[in-house]
Amino acid sequence: MAYKDKQLQEEKVFKDPVHRYVHVRDQVIWDLIATPEFQRLRRIKQLGTTNLTFHGAEHSRFNHSLGVYEIVRRIINNFQDRPNWDNEERLLCLCAALLHDLGHGPFSHSFEKVFKLDHEYFTQQIILGDTKINEVLERVQPGFAQNVADVIDKTYQNKLVVSLISSQIDADRMDYLLRDAYFTGVSYGHFDMERILRVMRPIEDQVVIKSTGMHAVEDYIMSRYQMYWQVYFHPVTRSAEVILTKILHRAKHLYETSNYTFKLEPTHFISFFTGDVQLEHYLKLDESIVQYYFQLWQDEDDFILSDLCERFMNRRLFKYVEFNPNHMMKELMELYRLFQKIGIDPEYYLVDDSSSDLPYDFYRPGEEEERLPIHLLMPNGELKELSRHSDIVEAISGKKRTDHKLYFPKDLLDMNEDKQTVEQIKAILYGQGDEGNVN
Template identity: 40%
Template sequence: MEYIRDNVHGDVKIEESVIADLINTSEFQRLRRIIQLGGGQFVFPGANHTRFSHCIGVYQVIRKFLANEDIKSQINNYDRKTVLIAGLLHDIGHGPFSHTFEKISKAQQHEVYTIDIILGNTQVNSVLKKHLIDPNDVANIINGTHKNTFLNSLVSSQLDADRLDYLLRDSINTGVDYANLDLDWIIRNARCKDKKLVFRKKALYAVENFLLGRFFMFKQIYHHNVSYRFDCTFKSWYMRLKDLYLQNYNFKNNEVVEVFKDFFDDKVCNLETYLRLDDYSMIEFMKKTSEEDDEVLRDFSDRMINRRFLAVSTNIEQEKLNSWKNNVKKEYQKYYFDKIDKITLTIYSKDEEKKKIYFIKEDGSLVEMSEISEILREVTTNIEKNLFVFVNDNVQ
């Protein structure tokens, strides 16, 4: 038995040898080198926590759910171990800078790479088989296709261990207090009914607080303008790199090209190559591309390294935008100017069955949250905005 001292959950007990072995795999250790919030670290100096710590946190939150006597009595030992593993591994496929990397990895998102790591020729796969855990069972929980839908909902639903941990963790590390959730009360009032994760009505206010906390975290943290500026600058760096590759540009350093070749060709990246990618390697690639002769690639490399990101705004005068464009060569304007349409922020979604939150009524039947929540009746649940992207080095 081992303990991990966590700044969010305190002592995290590692009781299962399979969990300890998975943590020690090279694929899981790679998560130490991937910052959880990507561009958020450039707004909040303390937000340098990693996907590694988040995955440990999700494992711990699921452990707390499974300690709930009602839930514990309805799950066998194999399923208990499998869902803990799924929680631990759910983000193992994330690329550098977390979600930022998905702006360029169009062929596959991080969830698909996660499944590839679990089912592929990896240390993770070997550990699972060594401990007689079917990798497909773990993959099915993460994909939300396991026959026991309750296990799926613990890892991926509108109120799951993933969201509970990242809201708490991101709130603590950014220094804001919007997501001060009543975690223990929510878990204490959780129940397993009809293979669904449901809650007693006395937890309604705590769940409403969770949704409001999530809303404010998205407004203040996840949708922060600097995060978008980081994403857009990274996207332009990559776009210029790809364009030069397609133009048969003679790179001084071919290592960067070799690593990104599958992405340039819009293919699924070879898993061995993909696992070489983390925040550290990306920064090193940018240092190397800052030495290329191409002025645009050099500029974006420097912007990424030294926090000179492109600017964004929800509103900009066309005349001012045109004057800025006139300062950039026409063939380069696509790298420095863009528009992001319809960024949507949803407080609560009931479009899909798996995303609905249910409460137990006095007669034992279930009621969907929007039918009993005053908050959801009073608050607009969908907010949209557009963003203009432009070059303005006076914006900090």
């Protein structure tokens, strides 16, 4: 029997708190899960710094990847024998679902911003490079690894296959919403996934939703909206992210521009600092390594690096105030000057953070051909964009909500001896000197 068709003698299952069981029968999938590159995902948290706000959020990209695989497996089971579905694409879909997040590194978002990296580039590198993952995929058939990479890159010719893994209602989003809600313990984020799976229909080049399932999709859209504001963009999590980003900037700065000598050579970070990150270096850096360095950097001679690491490790986060760049730009410039005056480097200790710093996929019907919207399949066979038919979705997708905050270490201000300047700073930050505005 060809490797691609080979089945395990007995079905294997992973117990999963979100989907109850993740079922594996294909030898290929089983072999992919066993590779070191996939096992590495166990050491990368799905939600980065969110566990500092919601202590349950310790789940990993490994859990999520299995979850996405399981959802796609169930969708494909439902699609069997439906028009437009080509079952020859089954294994390709399952592999792409399982491997779609393979290139994520530790604290992905901050690392990507600071070191100008792209996890999607590394996903492609792992799938196409000299790796165990590539070995398994090429055993299926020569060129199969490239097909998997193309599906994940969304450039594969069969758009229906791509839309299962990546569209405005796809397996990736459904799994992370349910999983993140479960592990953070919040009561929003839940929706009836089973119902959505039952009303998904494959058409020529996309997955659409039978119109009778519209209310289940409304719930899903509402979950996305609530989870963003309540979990993903939580200001305390953002504070931890701000500090993390500044640690990486500081360490890079010390390595690059001064004659600073680290007490421990930052071996695992050097290629990140020099901008020459090879795949082997990238795969070696997981969250346990990063935390190890942060732990040690607390004892560095550089005050900024050691202070920021101590804050991150011990959850001594920055405080924040609301900030409107339109009304407060001049004040922000003044704050910069005042921070410098009292010896607190604003580059590291006065940080503006905007909602666009954590771009999240709100549902947007958008303009024609800006982005593929969610389509409802009407009884007469016509397709209708979701928000044209659902008042709830129209209300949410028309609502604009953005946010800007200013983060700073209140404790350093309180300890500073230049009380007069600190009062000036506080008057600007809190407005009328009222500390009640600070969070």
